[in-house]
Amino acid sequence: EAQVTQNPRYLITVTGKKLTVTCSQNMNHEYMSWYRQDPGLGLRQIYYSMNVEVTDKGDVPEGYKVSRKEKRNFPLILESPSPNQTSLYFCASRGTAGAFFGQGTRLTVV
Amino acid sequence: GQNIDQPTEMTATEGAIVQINCTYQTSGFNGLFWYQQHAGEAPTFLSYNVLDGLEEKGRFSSFLSRSKGYSYLLLKELQMKDSASYLCAVGDYKLSFGAGTTVTVRA
Numbered sequence: 001e002a003q004v005t006q007n008p009r010y011l012i013t014v015t016g017k018k019l020t021v022t023c024s025q026n027m028n029h030e031y032m033s034w035y036r037q038d039p040g041l042g043l044r045q046i047y048y049s050m051n052v053e054v055t056d057k058g059d060v061p062e063g064y065k066v067s068r069k070e071k072r073n074f075p076l077i078l079e080s081p082s083p084n085q086t087s088l089y090f091c092a093s094r095g096t097a098g099a100f101f102g103q104g105t106r107l108t109v110v
Numbered sequence: 111g112q113n114i115d116q117p118t119e120m121t122a123t124e125g126a127i128v129q130i131n132c133t134y135q136t137s138g139f140n141g142l143f144w145y146q147q148h149a150g151e152a153p154t155f156l157s158y159n160v161l162d163g164l165e166e167k168g169r170f171s172s173f174l175s176r177s178k179g180y181s182y183l184l185l186k187e188l189q190m191k192d193s194a195s196y197l198c199a200v201g202d203y204k205l206s207f208g209a210g211t212t213v214t215v216r217a
Contacts, residue, residue, distance in 0.1 A: 006150055031203065042209040043153070043197065058204060092154060099143065101152035 006102035023091030132198035140202030
């Protein structure tokens with residue numbers, strides 16, 4: 001089954017404690033991206049990757065890092081999370097058959 | 111980013127047709143996506159338009175006019191399960207989303 005898997009689904013953490021949200025896809029897609037979704041603001045792109053070792057900033061990259069060492073994985077790293085990064089995060093991948101989103105990670109930073 | 115506008119809410123009756131408009135302003139255009147998102151769930155892909163015209167997929171159709179910076183998503187024979195938020199997005203690798211249109215289908 002074609003899918004994008006994010007972990008964890010829910011996370012509560014404290015300000016400043018580094019965390020990583022993992023994302024993995026099984027469709028051999030070259031393109032992957034990360035979004036955050038906030039009420040009234042919709043989905044905003046954080047980073048995207050066009051292929052292994054090729055990443056670029058989206059509209060809201062501040063406070064986030066990504067890496068793409070292998071095609072299937074695209075982790076999102078928050079080196080020093082702050083309360084304004086409390087949000088719902090989605091990973092997505094896209095190929096010729098369409099675009100697929102992970103189930104989301106609800107992050108709360110206190 | 112891009113400036114993307116879509117109505118906030120729409121209500122329609124089961125079996126009816128609803129048209130969700132999306133207007134955008136961009137310095138360059140690569141394509142326009144439509145996604146459906148049910149409350150508490152991930153978005154699911156509906157359509158991708160690159161060229162002008164209408165593309166039909168079952169009960170859902172999407173139209174694009176690049177010269178007017180305009181697209182619409184047409185939902186026909188509405189069903190209760192179509193109650194969801196519909197997201198318009200413009201771009202290619204770098205993607206910008208509208209705030210979404212919440213469609214409520216009433217019996």
